[in-house]
Amino acid sequence: MGQALYRKYRSRKLSEVIGQEHITRALGAALKSGHLSHAYLFTGPKGVGKTSVARILAHEINKLPYADDAPHIDIIEIDAASNNGVEDVRDLREKLYVAPASAAYKVYIIDEVHMLSKAAFNALLKTLEEPPAHVVFILATTEAHKLPETIISRTQRFVFRPIEPAKVRAHLQDIAQHERITITDDALQLIAEHGEGSFRDSIGLLDQASGQGGTIDAAAVQAMLGMPPKQAIADLLTYIEQGSDITASITLLNDLFAHGFQATAIARQLSVLIREQLVAKTFTGDLAAATGLLASLLEVPVSHDPERFLEIIVLRSLRMPPKAPAAVTAPTLKQSDSSNTPAPVTPVQPAQAKTEIKPSHEPTHSPKASKSPASTPKTAAAATKVPLAEAEPSLEHPTAVFDETVWPQVLAALKTRYNTLYSIARMAKPLITGDNSLELVFAFAFHQKRLNEAKNRKIVSDAITAITGKPVDITCSLDPNLKLSRAPTAAEGPAAQANSPDPSLATISNIFGGGELLQS
Secondary structure, eight states, X not given: OOOOXXXXXXXXXXXXXXXXXXXXXXXXXXXXXXXXXXXXXEEOSTTSSHHHHHHHHHHHHTTOOOSSOOOBTTEEEEETTTSOSHHHHHHHHHHHTSOOSSSSOEEEEEETGGGSOHHXXXXXXXXXXXXXXXXXXXXXXXXXGGSOHHHHTTSEEEEOOOOOHHHHHHHHHHHHHHTTOOBOHHHHHHHHHHTTTOHHHHHHHHHHHHXXXXXXXXXXXXXXXXXXXXXXXXXXXXXXXXXXXXXXXXXXXXXHHHTTOOHHHHHHHHHHHHHHHXXXXXXXXOHHHHHHHHHHHTTSTTSSSHHHHHHHHHHHHSOOOOOOOTTTOOOOOOOSSGGGSOOOOOOOOOOOTTEEOOOOOSOXXXXXXXXXXXXXXXXXXXXXXXXXXXXXXXXXXOOSOOOTTHHHHHHHHHHTTOHHHHHHHTTOEEEEEETTEEEEEESSHHHHHHHTSHHHHHHHHXXXXXXXXXXXXXXXXXXTTOOOOOOOOGGGHHHHHHTOOOHHHHHHHHHTTOOOOOOO
């Protein structure tokens, strides 16, 4: 069995460590002057040389040769991921006071130290603060934020940086020459970028690619990494930037999925391309839309269904033609009987602040209209697929006055499509607080919180605007002493009258804190 390249080309001297000059210089100066600490903490991302530098430092402290990975009796490496209990630390403390066998110092290298339990940290704390004179601790971790501050404060901390892609590429090229691996510059660059600043990961990818034999090019590396073709990603971004070609976008995504490309890889490559275009100032779309798309793509790997989630992101990003504002003209539904047209609304004088909108008990349709097929519950149920603006009560022209006749019409419009929201809104007591302001008062915090959500307030506001032709600002407030008692109006339809909550349901609602009263 051959030796892995990342082990074969592990640094053995501080001068061989690449990309961490700020650390090697400091440690070299301390070794030269003899000013050594009793505890060091190495933090940084994976594969950047933390363990390698720890081993080099352990050998340099004891002035031992470091030519291979052979263990030394006085250099003890502990994996905290599998030895993280308080018993392990207590065992370590008992052995600390035993003098080194042959070296000047006993050096303990504790890797992934953040995995120690709280009890283990407490047991280690006193020893780390005042260890025996012949003991040196070197702690290494990728997640320094999980360490207690009491541990960090008792160490000398060195922060390792991700390796620059140019340095990774140059190092990979040297390894390829020594190993007689034929690989193109584009393929080396691709491996260096995919390694994300980790020497170990990048060298591992080169080792994996070398098994293919022959000349390794960028296409071979892309196939090995499962990366989608660049042209396909460019085409997908073009669809997003140029228009609303839903069919082409979804077809392209499905083709990529069918060829085995993962949604995570597609999202990653798409975000890389968007970033490159933003930096080069060649992105033709909107900057705000681009940043929103980038933020959404970051969520693909953690999604429950990455493929469907990526489809949703792409569809949401397509620039659809703008719709005409609903407040310009209220659409009129076709009626089978002209008598279905509501009675004209009589304008009233502007009300003073905090004027209550009293629900009207007068029918807004003639008796003949209430019997027409257009007003039956069956027809109302069939309209659930219709947009809200089209599902609202028919008006020849939007009224310019927001008065007591509006709220029952709003409830009727909500019921045709947003039944749950309707059930919440009908629990509100509406108050006019200004020419274009409406306050909805609730007796229960649950209802007030739900309707106060931005999307729900917008739905109600749009319904009012479609009826009155004016935008309305909505606020929601809470009044635990509110007593809401009213019968359903004719504008809310026969179904609302049939399904109005009875006194027993009101009692249950009061006992359990005002849950939703869903209607069937």
